[in-house]
Amino acid sequence: MTTNISSGGRAKCELSFTVNGERRTVRVHPMERLLDVLRQELALTGAKEGCAEGECGSCSVLMDGALVNSCLVPILQAKSANIVTIEGLAAGAQLNCLQEAFLDFGGAQCGICTPGMILAASHLLQRNPQPTIGDIREGLSGNLCRCTGYVQIFDAVAKAVQFKART
Amino acid sequence: MRSDPADYELVAPANLQEIVALLAEEPGTWLPIAGGTDVMVQYAAGKLSARKLVSIWNLPELRHIEVLADEVRIGAGCTYTDLRENETVGREFPLLVSAASWTGGIANQNRGTLGGNVVNASPAADSLPALLAYEAELILVSIRGERRVPYLDFHTDYKKTKLASDELIRDICLSRRFSEYFSYTRKVGARQAQAISKVCVAALGRLDGGKVKDVRIAVGSVAPVPLRLLETERIVQGKAIEPSLLLLAKKIAVAEIRPIDDIRSTMRYRSTVVGNLVAEFLEKLRANEPAI
Amino acid sequence: MTSNRIVGASVPRKEGRDKVTGRAQYIDDMTLPNMLYGATVRSRVPRGKIKKITFGSGIAWNEFVIVSAKDIPGKNCIVLIVDDQPCLADGIVNHPEEPILLLAHPDRHALPKAVDTISIEYEPLPAVFTIEESEEHREIIWGKDNTFKTYLVEKGDIDGVWEKADYIVEGEYRTGAQEQLYIENNGMIATYDPERGVTVWGSLQCPYYIHKALMTLCNLPADKVRVVQMETGGAFGGKEEYPSMIAGHAALLAIKSGRPVKIIYDRMEDMAATTKRHPSRTRHRTAVTKGGKILGGEIEFAVDGGAYTTLSPVVLSRGTIHAGGPYYWPNVRIRAKAMATNAPPHGAFRGFGAPQSLFAMERHMERIAQVVGLSPIEIRRRNFLQPGQTTTTEQTIREAIDLEKLLDRALELSNYHAKKQRFSKDNRMGTSKKGIGVAAFLHGAGFTGSGERNLSSVVDVEACADGSVRVLVSSTEFGQGTKTVLCQIVAETLGLEYDDVTIAQADTGEVPNSGPTVASRTVMVVGKLVQSAALGIKQTLTTSGALERSYSPAEFRTACQNYVAAHGTFRSSARFEAPSDVFWDDEKYRGEAYAAFAWAVYVAEVTVDLSTYSVSVNDLVALQEVGKVLHPVLARGQIVGGIAQGIGYTLYEKVIWQNGRMQNSQMTNYIMPTSADLPPIRVFFEEMGNIHGAFGAKGIGELPMDGPAPSIINAVEDALQVRFDAIPLLPEDIFEKLATESISKSGPHSAGGVQSQ
Incomplete structure (x- = not known):
């Protein structure tokens, strides 16, 4: 009965989307999680699974410009979407200003939350280029970090804001 | 991941009409999934009993905020971020905006929807007391047509609602008469x-x-x-x-x-x-x- | 040598670039050809005999590799201190989530269904779940008396102090279990072939613990076991001992299947099955003079060890030695015990017993102050350890530590006195009450007592063909900055650029055993060894004439290149030797417990909202003396991160137990602080230097875990004038206490547990 439905189904299906500026096509079950498709089909392992329930944010990616937990996105919903992962943030060898600031100000310790945290920060700065400390706290509150106590992450984001403002 | 994607069916019809037609064909079989912030959690935990899912994510018919003379109609597919960013909602429905800002982190606010929160019917959902306070009304649609019901007694018991098995919430209507409260x-x-x-x-x-x-x-x-x-x-x-x-x-x-x-x-x-x-x-x- | 160009500077983290770009390879990012996925079938009961195992229908069992205890080639145990913990339960289970069977399959999605269909019938046995039930001995679940370990520390004549006391102050204090909650779950990949033996890659802290465990489990010689650490996404002690279990499981499946096997825990499994901080109970009975001087005391310290010994004896040891806090006890008797219960074994977690006993000590100081009628500040001032005095284990304080000065500076930084006064005035009105609290504490760096001597750690430094030098240690990086700081030490020692020094991946096939990465020992102990091994490289180069006595980094590189081109790469080793003046008696538990102590005073300010009974921390001043700070950004990161975990331990993180099983094993229901929950955390250092550590450094990693709980709870007491002696302290607990105690009547001075003589 689902034959007249425009896309999806139960069997594996082919679908395309853009990842880090590149058009990618995968053949997967429509209920595969975006996180698994990125990690296993596309070998983009920067997004991590920390909790599988949208609580820790370590699987964060940008989907059509919006920060999402990729563990909660069935791949069919990412059809034709524009996805940016941590691997797509640096321009070649040139780090993004947030990456640079995380490096300089101790924003990354064990590094497991770092990709998601940097993407959350990047999303925040896109929407709000001059965030207050309160905005930063709120903007990152969906990304759990067990190492840093967040303070040096706030420092890093604040420095990236300054850096951006200068350039 | 405690579920096998091969065990699940997910379809994404192009419009609301097709979706309600699907719901009507096999009532109670298809589980609508919007931003996945509840459904995908159950799925990953191996606890999702529905095997057939229909995506209603980002459907234009469900994702709009319409400001009328005496009410604001919020599409059930509006995300918490949509609510927080809407000027009228921000000005006239602060209870709802606060609730939206409390719901998960930013990533979940970008995906979680108001309609999803209503249908999921958790007694702990933050936006629901706000809807009760504003005396919201719901517009439900099905292949049989649409009906408008008060939200006040929409929830009948723990995780149970008056939504029929072939119905979907299309709009959440908020009267503007409380703006001075x-x-x-x-x-x-x-x-x-x-x-x-x-x-x-x-x-x-x-x-x-x-x-x-x-x-x-x-x-x-x-x-x-x-x-x-x-x-x-x-x-x-x-x-x-x-x-x-x-x-x-x-x-x-x-x-x-x-x-x-x-x-x-x-x-x-x-x-x-x-x-x-x-x-x-x-x-x-x-x-x-x-x-x- | 130029002094301190690199040490003391915040150089970039060695692996930082990989971490911020997402390129760092953690275990779940690694895939091997032909790899299977493994899963663990676990006990659903706390204690019982396994009667029957049924494999359910609807599963193509012939596609699965199945391993049980029978398949173990060596001894069925996870070797650590006592060999009592099986790798797979054989006939009997002693805690929920105990591993019983292992499955592997090429499709990881096939595993959860298969695990679910396996049903196990048990003959239940009575179980015990608390320290009290365990010490009642009604049911013996371990050994002769449910006791993993006891210690007795005695100093002076405690029995003679009671009659001299003006006051005898008693108290009982409790701390709960705490989940480490590293964001990367545990995971391992194992391969096996008869020629090379077993190789495992994984998320881990202690490669050589796993190496040893696998030799016994798989019955393999040392050269047939190789353990490689992948980038590790947080550990905090939580990846000290349990990874040996997972490595063992992956290895058994790899041996049986002949294929690589990957086991990755999901969050629920990781939280429910792996170790947590030991719950504890501490009882104090203290003899005090009218002037507030401690004459002596008895301290009983008990921890809940869970079902097997694992690390409980050493956790207990650290808790025992720290139980007296930074105070002078002329006479003391400390009795400590680790008790068995039918819960998954509790294990290492940052602080390692000290946060538990120090919480008790610092709460008890408040009680003593109230009884004597002194301020919390004055009572501490009058009892602080002074240089030349001895600790409870009769270790003489040789460094010139001035705890009063440390206290005064912390009070000034926190504006303590003004706030204290203002709060007591403002608190008369309104439904929100403010309070301020102090905690003073110490933390010993390195292994306890004879531990370092027994470890006898070895490090290598290698001269490489490109003129760089490479550090080879089994010390692991999991966020603290191990790689960075050890490279700084070598660069500084040899007068090189930071980039001239690299560090090898912690791979037992390549690096010597420099001991486990625990106990705040890496910088102080391993760093010192690395420093001396580095000097060996220089000596070889200068002795051979390849290098002048005075040189630039470029000249060193050239000399090194030339030497290696002529003679091949070479390594310089250093082995730990205990300083001759360090004495420790394991029998009497007396002597130099640690090579160095770090010292600290923390001041917390809180608001308690009486509408919701919730506590928020508004300010936390953390002042510590940790010797020389080698890397300011990393050091501050360690302190702030530890404090955040400490705030969680105090106010948020509660493991909900039911029959020995964790009920809230999801991040949604086990509440760690988010970025919106933490106060400004203000970190300050006093630097005094330390003769034992590289460039005067002491251990730093665990210290910040000790201070938040007592300072915050002392502040809550200050706010509400009601006593709370257990953590975690949740709003529900405050509500219940206030509901049973009228705030106005029950000042702390009228509380029980005090005798006046």
Whole structure:
């Protein structure tokens, strides 16, 4: 009965989307999680699974410009979407200003939350280029970090804001 | 990941019409999935019983905010971020905006939808007391047509609603008549962000000559369904807010709720806190202190 | 040598670039050809005999590799201190989530269904779940008396102090379990072939613990076991001992299947099955003079060890030695015990017993102050350890530590006195109450007592063909900055650029055993060894004439290149030797417990909202003396991160137990602080230097875990004038206490547990 439905189904299906500026096509079950498709089909392992329930944010990616937990996105919903992962943030060898600031100000310790945290920060700065400390706290509150106590992450984001403002 | 994607079917029809047609063909079989913030959690935990899912994510018919003369119609597929970014919602429905800002982190606000929150029907959902306080109405659609129902008694029991098996919520309608009311809302969670409520209160009120002219008090997490405290509202109606009334309101409010002990809190704690917050609302209403 | 160009500077983290670009390879990012996925079938009961195992229908069992205890080639145990913990339960289970069977399959999605269909019938046995039930001995679940370990520390004549006391102050204090909650779950990949033996890659802290465990489990010689650490996404002690279990499971499946096997825990499994901080109970009975001087005391310290010994003896040891806090006890008797219960074994977690006993000590100091009628500040001032005095284990304080000065500076930084006064005035009104609290504490760096001597750690530094030098240690990086700081030490020692020094991946096939990465020992102990091994490289180069006595980094590189081109790469080793003046008696538990102590005073400010009974921390001043700070950014990161975990331990993180099983094993229901929950955390250092550590450094990693709980709870007491002696302290607990105690009547001075003589 689902034959007249425009896309999806139960069997594996082919679908395309853009990842880090590149058009990618995968053949997967429509209920595969975006996180698994990125990690296993596309070998983009920067997004991590920390909790599988949208609580820790370590699987964060940008989907059509919006920060999402990729563990909660069935791949069919990412059809034709524009996805940016941590691997797509640096321009070649040139780090993004947030990456640079995380490096300089101790924003990354064990590094497991770092990709998601940097993407959350990047999303925040896109929407709000001059965030207050309160905005930063709120903007990152969906990304759990067990190492840093967040303070040096706030420092890093604040420095990236300054850096951006200068350039 | 405790489920096998091969065991699940997911389709994404192009429009609302096709979706309701699908729901009608096999009533109760297809589970609509919007932003996945509830469904995908159950799925990953191996606890999703539905095997057929229909995506309603980002459907234009469900994702719009329409400002009419006397009401604002919020598409059920609007995300919390959509609500937070909408100027009219921000100005006239602060209870809802606060609730939206409490729901998960930013990533979940970008995906979680108001309609999803209603249908998921968790008594702990933060936006539901706000909808009760604003006396929301729902427009439900199916292949049979559409109907408009009050939200007040939409939830019939724990995780049960009046939604028919072939129906979908299309709009959540909020009357604009409360825009001049005093608003109070407070969420009590285990932490400041990303917390499931232990108690959530959303209330509106208006005084006239030092006496309560009209109040709406709604609470979450303290009964199988989100509740309007109708009896408490009735008791304070027309009265001056003074210590004896606060005590009475506390008592009545506690009698109206049915909290439980669970993994997140205790019955005794929830009862007392609901009483405290109802009293706090009334005190702030009297002082007309901005509470949000 | 130029002094301190690199040490003391915040150089970039060695692996930082990989971490911020997402290129760092954690275990779940690694895939091997032909790899299977493994899963663990676990006990659903706390204690019982396994009667029957049924494999359910509807599963193509012939596609699965199945391993049970029978398949173990060596001894069925996870070797650590006592060999009592099986790798797979054989006939009997002693805690929920105990591993019983292992499955592997090429499709990871096939595993959860298969695990679910396996049903196990048990003959239940009575179980015990608390320290009290365990010490009642009604049911013996371990050994002769449910006791993993006891210690007795005695100093002076404790029995003689009671009659001299003006006051005898008693108290009982409790701390709960705490989940480490590293954001990367545990995981391992194992391969096996008869020629090379077993190789495992994984998320881990201690490669050589796993190496040893696998030798015994798989019955393989040392050269047939190789353990490689992948980038590790947080550990905090939580990846000290349990990874040996997972490595063992992956290895058994790899041996049986002949294929690589990957086991990755999901969050629920990781939280429910792996170790947590030991719950504890501490009882104090203290003899005090009218002037507030401690004459002596008895301390009983008990921890809940869970079902097997694992690390409980050493956790207990650290808790025992720290139980007296930074105070002078002329006479003391400390009795400590680790008790068995039918819960998954509790294990290492930052602080390692010290946060538990120090919480008790610092709460008890408040009680003593109240009884004597002194301020919390004055009572501490009058009892602080002074240089030349001895600790409870009779270790003489040789460094010139001035705890009063440290206290005064912390009070000034936190504006303590003004706030204290203002709060007590403001608290008369309103439903929100403010309070301020102090905690003073110490933390010993390195292994306890004879531990370092027994470890006898070895490090290598290698001269490489490109003129760089490479550090080879089994010390692991999991966020603290191990790689960075050890490279700084070598660069500084040899007068090189930071980039001239690299560090090898922690791979037992390549690096020597420099001991486990625990106990705040890496910088102080391993760093010192690395420093001395580095000097060996220089000596070889200068002795051979390849290098002048004075040189630039470029000249060193050239000399090194030339030497290696002529003679091949070479390594310089250093082995730990205990300083001759360090004495420790394991029998009497007396002597130099640690090579160095770090010292600290923390001041917390809180607000308690009486509408919701919730506590928020508004300010936390953390002042510590940790010797020389080698890397300011990393050091501050360690302190702030530890404090955040400490705030969680105090106010948020509660493991909900039911029959020995964790009920809230999801991040949604086990509440760690988010970025919206933490106060400004203000970190300050006093630097005094330390003769034992590289460039005067002491251990730093665990210290910040000790201070938040007592300072915050002392502040809550200050705010409410009601006593709380257990953590975690949740709003529900405050509500219940206030509901049973009227605030106005029950000042702390009228509370029980005090005798006046």
